[in-house]
Each structure stands twice: as C-alpha cells, then as structure tokens.
Amino acid sequence: MEKLFQALDGHSFWGYKLFAIPMYLFLLLAFTVITANQLDIIPSSMVGSIxxxxxxxxxxxxxxxxxxxxxxxxxxxxxLALLGGSLLVYFNLLGESCRESIGELMKTTDFITFYAAVLITGSILSIDRAVLLKSFLGYIPTVLAGLAGAAALGSLGGLFFGKSVREVLMYYFLPIMGPGTGAGAVPMSQIYESAGMGPAAEFLSTAVPILTLGLVMSIVLGAVVNKIGLIFPKLSGEGRLSRREHQETVTEVGMENVTPRSCASGFVLATGYYIMGVILSKIIPPVMGVSIHAFAYMVILLAVSNMLGLIPQSVKDGSRKLQSFFAGQLSWVIMVGVGVVYVSIADVLAVLTISNFIMVFFVILGAMAGAALMGWLMGFFPVEAVITAALCMSNSGGAGDVAVLGAAQRMNLLSWAQISSRIGGGVMLIIASILMSAFAG
Structure with missing residues (x-):
C-alpha cells in the first residue's frame, strides 16, 4: 500500500494527503469518527453530522x-460518495446516532436547501445578462420536448415487454419524469386515488422503487454524457448552456481579489432571495391546481435582478466565489447525506429486473433525445441541454439535481436544473392529472 501511494505522488504513505490533510492526521480524525459511530455517540448537532x-x-x-x-x-x-452513504445504511454500518444526526441535518435543518440556494445564486449571477432572456425562452420548450421523447420512446419500449401505453405512462413515465417522491409520487398517488383508479398506496408501491432506479440511472448517465462531451467537444459548452454567445458566463478575471465581506454578502443574497421565493410561493395561487416551488420563484427573481443590473459587481463576484467553494469543497459531503437519507439500495434492488431496467432506460433515453434535439434547435449545447432538461427531470428533483450535476461535473448549471425540477415538475403534475382522469374514464 505504501508503495502505491509513493508511486502516486512520490511521497511516503504518511506524508500522502487526502483532501489536503496529511495521512497521519486524517487517520486520527477517521479513527475518532469511527469510534464515535461504534459507541453510537455521534453528536446530534451539525458538528457531528458534517x-x-x-x-x-x-x-x-x-x-x-x-x-x-x-x-x-x-x-x-x-x-461513489452517494452510493457509499447508501450502502453504509443498507449494511447497517452506521450507528443510530449517526443516521439520526445526518437525517437531522439533511431534512430538519434542510442543509441541502441552503446548499442549493448558494449554488443557484452564484450560477444565475454568473450568466451574462444579455443571454439570460434568450435562454429562458428556449429552455421550457427543451424540457417539454424531453417529456415528449420520454413518453414516446418509453411507450415504444413497452411493446417489447407486452406493456400497454397506459401502463408505461402510468407506472414508468409519470414517476420517473415527476419531481421526486414527496413533490411528485405522493401527490400523484392522491390524484390516482381521487380519479378512482385505486388506493394511493397501490400507485406508490410501484412508483417509488421505479423513480429510485431512475434516479440512480440518471446519475450514471450524467457521468456518461460528460464523457461524451469530452470525446466530442463540439457538442459541449463545458458548462455553458447557450451556443449563441461565445462566453455565456462571466470570466474569473479578478476573482482572486474578492474580499471575505463580498463572499459574506453572497450568503445574504442567497438566503434573502430564497425567502423572497418562499413568500411568493405562499401568496401566489396555484397555477392550474399546481403550486410553484420557492426555488422556481427564486430563479426568476435572481434572473430579473441580473437582467436589470440591480446587483453590484462586487456582490456578484462574492456570490460566484461562494458558489465555487460550495460546489468544489462540499459536494462529497452533500452526496453522502443524499445517499444516507434519500437513496434506498433496498428499493433499487427490489425493482432491478431486466425488463424494468430496460424500460427505465428507454424512458430516460427518450428524454435525452428530445432535449438534445430541441436544445440544439433553440441554440443550446446538446450535452448541457441533456443534463439539465432531461436528466434533471428524470432524477427525482431536489437532491437528485445535485447528484446528477456532480456526476456530470456541471454544478454551475443548478439554476437550470431547478427550472426543470420545479417548473417542469409542476407541469408533470398537470400531465398526471390529465392522464389519470383520461385513463379512469
């Protein structure tokens, strides 16, 4: 083992660094955490979970x-960080105190919302004002084209396994392309029951494992699409969505001069705009029976503020610097939390049959094809269009967006992913209501 590490960087095993921490010190810290886990005394505070x-x-x-x-x-x-967290739970290697502490951070404290708010703020303010409006006008059609492709190719794939179009749309298309479990499968199950199709639990028992498999497959495909972009660079904007501008994002010139106070102002901006989004989500009535999520309003408010030039450049730079830190240094931490709390290996294994695997793949592949084609017509790079408008629709939303973008190395596109998850997710609930009413009749 020591020779392996020497071969990697020319240093001794004990001098080798993990996350910039010397091996001897990291092993001490790891031993401390392992001991606390074995004794089941991981603190329930943010300190213990993080x-x-x-x-x-x-x-x-x-x-x-x-x-x-x-x-x-x-x-x-x-x-691997995501799957590692999930596998530790599956094999019961995390003590109760550790699981509860991480669950408290991710759900009760809702650290992932804070993380997402920081990334959304930095990514929106990194986009050139002139490009924002053009991109918004073309993005929603790209999402809708992805949905059409998912329904079409999924239905075609169902023919090979003797599944009707009704069965494919109900039990594959809707769960996979919907906005996750709490915001998608649960309200869909209520629609299912109210339409007279059966008990809500009947829909959930099939939908939740299928959408979990869709999440895992979307993450893997995110990494594959990133690799395709490296092999065929003309298809990729390397993190830029629009092809219409040579440089969609603000350059990093001068970023090294960003002050700590500017970074702190990024925190104020991220939290303030999220609260604005929450206020709007509470006072604006649902659209066609579907409530719009606070993140969707947050994206719109930030985009409008950016286009109108309301935010000083120093604050923008601070927000971007903060986003860069969160995306680069906290992603593995967030992925572990997502794996421990949101991804169930047991649910994935329960539906891991060849037919289900292929059906889920067909649905997601259809979404990718539709988003790539429409994205190109709308002036977007196919790689970025597929990642945001397709895979961030098929990934259960929220935490899934972070996981897919992390695997695709496109964390700066979180604002577009949130449009997919929130606005696109709302569209899916409308589609679910229409389809279930039609099928029930």
Missing amino acids: GAMFIIGIVMGELGDRLPVWKDYIGGGTL
Whole structure:
C-alpha cells in the first residue's frame, strides 16, 4: 500500500494527503469518527453530522476519483460518495446516532436547501445578462420536448415487454419524469386515488422503487454524457448552456481579489432571495391546481435582478466565489447525506429486473433525445441541454439535481436544473392529472 501511494505522488504513505490533510492526521480524525459511530455517540448537532459526512465523503470521493473506468464513465467520487452513504445504511454500518444526526441535518435543518440556494445564486449571477432572456425562452420548450421523447420512446419500449401505453405512462413515465417522491409520487398517488383508479398506496408501491432506479440511472448517465462531451467537444459548452454567445458566463478575471465581506454578502443574497421565493410561493395561487416551488420563484427573481443590473459587481463576484467553494469543497459531503437519507439500495434492488431496467432506460433515453434535439434547435449545447432538461427531470428533483450535476461535473448549471425540477415538475403534475382522469374514464 505504501508503495502505491509513493508511486502516486512520490511521497511516503504518511506524508500522502487526502483532501489536503496529511495521512497521519486524517487517520486520527477517521479513527475518532469511527469510534464515535461504534459507541453510537455521534453528536446530534451539525458538528457531528458534517464531521461524519466529511470523513465518509473524503474516503469515497478520493477513491472514486482514482478507480479506473469508474472515474471516467460511472460517476467518479461524487457517485461513489452517494452510493457509499447508501450502502453504509443498507449494511447497517452506521450507528443510530449517526443516521439520526445526518437525517437531522439533511431534512430538519434542510442543509441541502441552503446548499442549493448558494449554488443557484452564484450560477444565475454568473450568466451574462444579455443571454439570460434568450435562454429562458428556449429552455421550457427543451424540457417539454424531453417529456415528449420520454413518453414516446418509453411507450415504444413497452411493446417489447407486452406493456400497454397506459401502463408505461402510468407506472414508468409519470414517476420517473415527476419531481421526486414527496413533490411528485405522493401527490400523484392522491390524484390516482381521487380519479378512482385505486388506493394511493397501490400507485406508490410501484412508483417509488421505479423513480429510485431512475434516479440512480440518471446519475450514471450524467457521468456518461460528460464523457461524451469530452470525446466530442463540439457538442459541449463545458458548462455553458447557450451556443449563441461565445462566453455565456462571466470570466474569473479578478476573482482572486474578492474580499471575505463580498463572499459574506453572497450568503445574504442567497438566503434573502430564497425567502423572497418562499413568500411568493405562499401568496401566489396555484397555477392550474399546481403550486410553484420557492426555488422556481427564486430563479426568476435572481434572473430579473441580473437582467436589470440591480446587483453590484462586487456582490456578484462574492456570490460566484461562494458558489465555487460550495460546489468544489462540499459536494462529497452533500452526496453522502443524499445517499444516507434519500437513496434506498433496498428499493433499487427490489425493482432491478431486466425488463424494468430496460424500460427505465428507454424512458430516460427518450428524454435525452428530445432535449438534445430541441436544445440544439433553440441554440443550446446538446450535452448541457441533456443534463439539465432531461436528466434533471428524470432524477427525482431536489437532491437528485445535485447528484446528477456532480456526476456530470456541471454544478454551475443548478439554476437550470431547478427550472426543470420545479417548473417542469409542476407541469408533470398537470400531465398526471390529465392522464389519470383520461385513463379512469
């Protein structure tokens, strides 16, 4: 083992660094966390949860970024951190205190919303004002084209397994392309029951495992699409969505001069605009019976503020610097939390049959094809269009957006992913209502 690390960087094993921490010190910290986990005394505070998530994330992330094949085609450290967290729960290797502490951080404290708010703010303010309006006008049609492709190719795939169009749309298309479990499958199950198609639990028992498989497949395909972009660079904007401008995002010139106070102002901006989004989501009535999520309003408010030039450049720079730090240094931590709390290996294994695997693949592939084609017509790079308008529709939303963008190395596109998850997710509930009413009749 020591020779392996010497071969990697020319230093001794004990001098080798993980996450910039010398090996001897990292092992001490890891031993501390492992001991606390075994004694089931991980603190229930943010300190305990983040401490445990960092150790797990660093080990899984560093390993995933070095494994041959995995690092290039499967998802690298990001996906291994997510799966590592989920597998630790599956094999019951995390103590109750550790699971509860991480669950408290991710759900009760809702750290993932804070993380997403920071990334959305920085990514929106990194986009040139002149490009924003053009991009918004073309993006929704790209999402809708992805939905059409998913329904069409999914229905075609169903023919090979003797599944009717009704069955494909109800139990594959709607769960996979919907906005996750809480915001998607649960309200869909209520629509299912109210339409007289059967008990809500009947729909959920099929939908939840299928959408979980869709999430995992979307993450893997995110890494694959990123690799395709590296092989065929003309298809990729390397993080830029629009082809119509040579440079869609603000350059990093002068970013090294951003002050700590400017970074702090990024926190104020991210939290303030999210609260604005929450206010609008509460006072604006549902559209066609569907409530619009606070993140969707947040994206719109930030975009309008950017286009009108309301935000000083120093504050923009601080927000972008903050986004860069969160995306680059906290992604593995978040992925561990997503794996522990949101991804159930047991649910995935329960539906992992050849027919289900192929059906889920057909639905997602159809979404990718539709988004790529319409995205190109709308002036977007196919790689970025597929990642945001297709895979961020098929990934259960929210935490799935972070996981897919992490695997695709496109975390700066979180604002577009949120449009897919929130506005696109709302559209899916409308489609579910229409389809279930039609099928019930």
